[in-house]
Ligand code: SF4
Ligand SMILES: [Zn+2]
């Protein structure tokens with residue numbers, strides 16, 4: 221196998237590009253895809269102060285690495301979610317990455333700073349872990365960006381993530397979610413601008429970026445993600461990809477090109493009135509004098525005794541058994 | 550050869566030599582969701598793995614959002 225660019229020995233094959241690459245030209249391909257995404261969707265300016273949401277996983281560390289390499293001023297924010305060993309290890313990877321490169325990293329701890337963690341919040345809300353977790357992360361990234369005077373928040377969502385979310389939204393024909401599934405959310409009503417520079421790169425490519433660049437990241441899955449719907453969608457899309465390379469990118473990038481304009485009128489409607497939360501001042505969709513969802517979650521979770529990761533996992537497994545048995549009947 | 554699998558981490562022994570993609574097929578692991586790594590370097594699909602090699606097959610799908 222030879223590199224498409226230099227004819228030297230290849231280290232990775234990318235069927236969707238109908239090409240193989242050596243390490244150097246693989247990295248070059250990735251950089252170009254990121255630059256193209258940034259340029260096509262007007263994501264970042266070189267003068268922007270950028271805050272990268274880092275989790276210790278491959279995508280967020282790779283995007284931080286790429287942006288710094290491309291000359292952006294990018295700092296990191298890590299949120300310690302209190303998901304047992306998984307959280308401890310992912311924090312170590314993140315801190316090591318930042319230290320080795322002399323990058324600025326801020327750590328916010330749910331337990332130390334807000335008196336709760338994700339397993340406890342999951343118990344309190346009675347919903348899937350990713351729901352309380354996603355909401356907490358969004359709130360804290362927004363807050364850190366506004367408080368720190370950042371122009372834009374970067375997340376490591378890649379092509380597989382976006383294609384899986386699109387697949388889920390289209391399965392349910394959730395038109396409002398479809399209309400808002402954009403790679404750039406402009407800043408409005410006190411929310412910072414948010415962008416996803418990795419939308420043109422797959423998970424496999426991001427993992428390969430990390431291996432080639434010598435970036436250690438947490439390979440283990442978040443234990444709360446088990447059985448998560450998105451993983452199922454990704455597996456389905458990868459089966460199609462294997463049969464017909466390029467399916468994922470034509471699905472998602474075609475959506476951006478051809479469906480998003482059709483949905484633009486719907487995206488423009490929707491909740492436009494925003495008031496500040498009376499407790500933390502964050503913008504919220506509620507009426508005057510209301511408390512935001514994050515503050516309500518903090519209050520309920522902090523009052524609850526801490527719950528272990530294992531307990532939540534046992535509960536979700538037994539729930540699944542009950543569902544499986546019910547569906548057999 | 551020694552094959553290290555992840556999530557959870559475990560090791561298996563495979564007898565004899567194999568090409569990378571043959572090994573993935575044999576283990577039922579889709580190429581699109583795995584990387585094969587030997588001594589910290591990526592190994593392409595057509596490479597022949599030796600019986601003394603130690604390789605890692607790393608899944609690349611992550612959940613959550
Ligand atoms: S998988 Fe879900 S619970 Fe785990 S870190 Fe991601 S969003 Fe949070
Ligand atoms: Zn090359």
Ligand SMILES: [Zn+2]
Nearest residue numbers: 497500512515
């Ligand atoms: Zn609030």
